[in-house]
Amino acid sequence: MTDQMIRPVSDLRNNFADVSRVVHETGRPVFLTKNGFGDMVVLSMEAYEQLRFDSEIYDKLSEAERQAEATSVRFSVKDLLADMRREIEATGV
Structure with a gap:
């Protein structure tokens, strides 16, 4: 997958509105890292x-x-x- 949006998991706390906007506007997942390693993926419900x-x-x-x-x-x-x-x-x- 190209153009992956990779962000630290702390962005859920500090920049939740931006993460939410990205997944809804692009329809693509945001990959979250914890201590430099993959931890979670955030998707819109759609x-x-x-x-x-x-x-x-x-x-x-x-x-x-x-x-x-x-x-x-x-x-x-x-x-x-x-x-x-x-x-x-x-x-x-």
């Missing part, structure tokens, strides 16, 4: 939720790839949509 969403999507895609490797059965989009329509009609949704 950036954190996007990170979680991206991670969940990646996990689901990885699981789908593992399942696809375990079988030779394949489905077309047309077949899947037809199955979904039948399920919706059967449940009355």
Whole structure:
């Protein structure tokens, strides 16, 4: 990752408003150090939720790839949509 914002952890106490502004305006994390070593990462709630969403999507895609490797059965989009329509009609949704 380029252009990382790295600041001492004391900035949370001394410059909280600035740290908050940076994470909200840029959408990027601020890396905090303690005694010269990485200690914490601060993100806006929006950036954190996007990170979680991206991670969940990646996990689901990885699981789908593992399942696809375990079988030779394949489905077309047309077949899947037809199955979904039948399920919706059967449940009355």
